[in-house]
Amino acid sequence: MPYVNIKVTREGVTREQKARLxxxxxxxxxxxxxxxxxxxxxxxxxxxxxxxxxxGVQTDIYRARKKSEAQG
Structure with missing residues (x-):
């Protein structure tokens, strides 16, 4: 019996998206x-x-740094 565990950040993944996964x-x-x-x-x-x-940092901080780097 296969068991697969998918972990995602809680950021509005819809019921339909979950069903597709x-x-x-x-x-x-x-x-x-x-x-x-x-x-x-x-x-x-x-x-x-x-x-x-x-x-090494929380995701929101990581994303903010990446966005800042991309903006130069």
């Missing part, structure tokens, strides 16, 4: 590994942005 991951496991979709579990966890870090 679940269906897409399930289809991928069927296509690549010949897994039974009836026993494939996909869980999506939404993480608050302040609880997600990149390069």
């Amino acid at each position: 679940i269906a897409g991951v399930t289809d991928l496991l069927v296509d690549v590994l010949d897994k039974d979709p009836a026993t494939t579990v996909v869980v999506i966890d939404e993480v608050e942005i302040e609880n997600w870090g990149i390069a």
Whole structure:
């Protein structure tokens, strides 16, 4: 029984997008590994942005730095 855990930041991922992720991951496991979709579990966890870090800082800070660098 495959178990896939997808983690995303909580930034407005819609119900429809989540449904597409679940269906897409399930289809991928069927296509690549010949897994039974009836026993494939996909869980999506939404993480608050302040609880997600990149390069040693919280995501919002990281993005602000990247935006500042891009603006020169």
